[in-house]
Amino acid sequence: MSRHLHGKRRISVDLESDSYHNYGEKICLMQISSDSRIYIVDALKVDMAPIASLMQDPSKEKVFHDVDYDGRMLLTYLGVKPAPIFDTMIAARILGREKVGLADLLSEYFDVTLDKAFQKADWSRRPLGENMLSYAAQDVAHLLPLRDLMEKEIGGMSRSGWAREEFSRLVDNLEAMPERRATFLRVKGARELSPRELAVLQKLLDWREGEAKKLDLPSFKIVGTERLLRVAQLHPRGHGQLQRSGILTDRQIARFGRGINRAVEKGMKVPQAELPSFPEPVRHKRDYIAERLLRCFKKARDSRAKELDMDPGFLMPNAMLKSLARVRPRDLAGIEGSGLLKEWQLEVMGDSLAACLQKEGKRQS
Secondary structure: OHHHOOOOOOEEEEEEEOOOOOOOEEEEEEEEEOOOOEEEEEEEOOOOHHHHHHOOOOOOEEEEOOOOHHHHHHHHHHOOOOOOOOHHHHHHHHOOOOOOOOOHHHHHHHHOOOOOOOOOOOOOOOOOOOHHHHHHHHHOOOOOHOOOOHHHHHHHHOOOHHHHHHHHHHHHHOEEEEEEEHHHHHHOOOOHHHHHHHHHHHHHHHHHHHHHHHOOOOHOOOOOOOHHHHHHOOOOHHHHHHHHOOOOOOOHHHHHHHHHHHHHHHHHHHHHHHHOOOOOOOOOOOHHHHHHHHHHHHHHHHHHHHOOOHHHHOOOOEEEEEEEHHHHOOOOHHHHHHHOHHHHHHHHHHHHHHHHHHHHHHHEE
16 A cells, blocks of 8 residues: 555545444544555554654645544544645635535535445454445545545635635644543533532443443443433432333443432432532623624625625634724734734635725714
8 A cells, every 4th residue: 555655645544433432432444546456454453653654755745624623533543643734625615615514525525325335334343244334435436536526616716715724724723632531511401500500410421431441332322421410300219219210221220220220319418518500601791893793894894705605604714703803903004913813714715804994983083
């Protein structure tokens, strides 16, 4: 493989992980394609150091579809950021496509139907069948010709600089996968619980995390979060109450009932002074000037997005516009100095945003 890829300027890359089947998510398979061959690398059995070097080779462009996930996995498990890259999903957004999924793009450009039968398969199992290997290969099989067609379109629209900046920033901003941490703060519906119930919920989440790690399973395959939430609300004391609650299946009670009961007891024994709670929301004094600026910014953004046939949220996300309205720069130079806009966004939107600032300035004078 290394010999064949040595002289190639571009390769397409994809990977398969085991996030739906194991506790510690990891890279199980990597698919790498040149213009004539597809290689499938068993990441669980081979030395991945040559692959890591390949991902960092500055002479080779790596073509991904949505590098955000794959790039974070590569950084976490191989310690490298792939560069330089071309991301066909970002390219689709720059081109103003409404549907940016790989299946949609391959259907549009090549009339190819992408099989998703093994999307949630257990890629850590060995051996892999021919049908799974064929499935893995299809995700990279068309990426290079897709990349070439999209690059030509982007160039024809004079947006090549936009793409280069987006790709570069994507790689620069890649971060390793966050450390697993179970917390009630992320549980939908937990805000309705009392501090005591939150304490019980947290103990239940801690128990489930430990059980998932011990059994090498994703936490949702132990007991679903919604069920744990209901257990915390009811906080049954003992096996009988837990069984009569009807919250868990008979199988879950038989397998995990004792651990759940212990977690509930631990939560009920948390001292009053140590009971958890959600942090108080930060309340900002209403800023009427910022609100007016934001309305003007959004109107200008939406108008420009329509002209460019681009998703307004990709052109300039609302969060970016809100931050700019709060900063309230005086003019175009101030917008640039804020560091909030990318170069291509400044090029496309700078004057329109500056006009909003000028309008507000006259209102204040």
